[in-house]
Amino acid sequence: MKQAQRYxxxxxxxxxxxxxxxxxxxxxxxxxxxxxxxxLARMSGAILRVIGEPVTITGTRIASPQFxxxxxxxxxxxxxxxxxxxxxxxxxASLAARLGGVLAGSVAIQxxxxxxxxxxFLLGAYHRNIFDLFHSAxxxxxxxxASLGIFLFWSLxxxxxxxxxxxA
Amino acid sequence: MRREPxxxxxxxxxxxxxxGFALWWGATPQYNELVRRAAEPIIRFSETTPSTLLRxxxxxxLVVKTDLPRGTNRPGVPLYDLTFNVVLLSVLFAVxxxxxxxxxxxxxxxxxxxxxxxxxxxxVAWINHLFATDxxxxxxxxxxxxxxxxxxxxxxxxxxxxGLALAVGIWWLLRPQHLLGGTEEVSTPQPRPRRxxx
Numbered sequence: 001m002k003q004a005q006r007y008x009x010x011x012x013x014x015x016x017x018x019x020x021x022x023x024x025x026x027x028x029x030x031x032x033x034x035x036x037x038x039x040l041a042r043m044s045g046a047i048l049r050v051i052g053e054p055v056t057i058t059g060t061r062i063a064s065p066q067f068x069x070x071x072x073x074x075x076x077x078x079x080x081x082x083x084x085x086x087x088x089x090x091x092x093a094s095l096a097a098r099l100g101g102v103l104a105g106s107v108a109i110q111x112x113x114x115x116x117x118x119x120x121f122l123l124g125a126y127h128r129n130i131f132d133l134f135h136s137a138x139x140x141x142x143x144x145x146a147s148l149g150i151f152l153f154w155s156l157x158x159x160x161x162x163x164x165x166x167x168a
Numbered sequence: 169m170r171r172e173p174x175x176x177x178x179x180x181x182x183x184x185x186x187x188g189f190a191l192w193w194g195a196t197p198q199y200n201e202l203v204r205r206a207a208e209p210i211i212r213f214s215e216t217t218p219s220t221l222l223r224x225x226x227x228x229x230l231v232v233k234t235d236l237p238r239g240t241n242r243p244g245v246p247l248y249d250l251t252f253n254v255v256l257l258s259v260l261f262a263v264x265x266x267x268x269x270x271x272x273x274x275x276x277x278x279x280x281x282x283x284x285x286x287x288x289x290x291x292v293a294w295i296n297h298l299f300a301t302d303x304x305x306x307x308x309x310x311x312x313x314x315x316x317x318x319x320x321x322x323x324x325x326x327x328x329x330x331g332l333a334l335a336v337g338i339w340w341l342l343r344p345q346h347l348l349g350g351t352e353e354v355s356t357p358q359p360r361p362r363r364x365x366x
Contacts, residue, residue: 009337016333020325079329083336137192137252141185144256144332 011090019082024073034060037076040110044071044117051118053125062117067125069117075135077113080147081106087151097158105150112146177263184262188255192248196227200247202284204229207291220295231295233305241304249327250290253335254283260339275342282338290331293322 023033037060045057048064055064060071073079081102088101116139124131204222207229212218219235228244261267261276297319300311311319 005340009340012340013333013337016329017325020329021321024321024324073324074328079332082329083333086333136249137189137255140252140332141256141259144336145181145259148260148336 008090012086015086015089016082019085023078033078037071040076041071044114047114047118048121062121064125069121069124071117077109077143080109080143083144084109084147084151088154091155093158101154101158108150109147112143116143180267181259181263184259185255188258192252192254196248200224200229203247203287203291206288210292211295231298236306243298243302245291245294247291250331251287253331256332257283257335257339279338279342283335286334290326293319293326297323
């Protein structure tokens with residue numbers, strides 16, 4: 001493994017742990033993460049109403065007569081955004097390319113996350129037996145794969161040294 | 169520059185996902201036993217008077233304290249919640265250009281071994297978090313405010329982002345050289361040969 005790759009890994013985990021400590025810091029969690037999660041709940045609720053689900057939204061909780069779900073950390077896509085930020089900021093690229101990658105990638109992750117929340121709600125309401133499986137494993141993996149896929153795409157298109165992403 | 173079509177890779181990823189999922193779901197009881205066997209002595213080693221036993225119940229690990237009266241609440245750790253990152257690892261190795269090359273297979277097996285240690289750590293962290301916060305386990309006083317916060321953050325980190333990020337890190341560490349198309353996909357502008365003027 002090249003030194004640049006070892007450096008990438010160190011930076012990746014450094015930024016990841018640093019970012020995690022920031023978002024799990026009480027005031028940041030209460031002032032930023034929870035309001036953001038509430039926004040996600042409202043957007044998911046709006047989509048669910050459009051497709052005919054009689055849901056009500058209270059903070060980060062989406063409820064209908066059949067099922068109720070609370071969006072917690074780990075299900076709000078912030079963890080996937082953190083992996084994206086850590087990957088992009090560990091990679092050699094211009095600041096503009098990094099910011100553009102983080103912004104566009106985060107929007108893409110959150111759009112996918114809306115699909116996750118809506119589909120999980122529908123699974124919970126109509127196929128409760130497979131809800132846990134999809135909640136714990138399937139969607140978590142898909143979201144992180146999406147984050148990695150966005151990073152690899154970005155690294156090939158915009159990064160200064162794309163060969164780092166593709167050769168060891 | 170020749171670009172590979174993305175669909176064969178996507179198909180491989182999908183098959184890797186299905187196989188990884190089957191491996192994770194199907195082998196969970198046996199695998200949990202391996203994780204339990206490694207975690208139990210670590211937990212007991214950290215105790216002044218070893219009194220903790222770990223017992224499998226379905227897909228969970230029950231924490232049994234032998235120094236507590238019968239009927240005391242025995243908390244369970246859903247180990248499947250700690251081990252599903254093996255699915256992600258399977259996808260990442262499956263999308264390699266030469267999925268079944270010796271190098272990729274050996275790297276995958278090595279990655280599974282490293283992930284096993286990650287899972288053992290995850291279980292130890294979760295049990296320490298339980299001991300540090302669940303007064304019914306009778307060990308809360310053994311943990312300082314700092315160590316209580318540490319184990320809480322450790323398991324919170326693992327469950328939200330760390331477990332998956334560690335799988336990515338292990339893959340990054342061990343991935344073969346020709347991953348994702350190798351250097352031939354990379355467009356590096358070459359300087360044009362200069363002509364000598366007469």
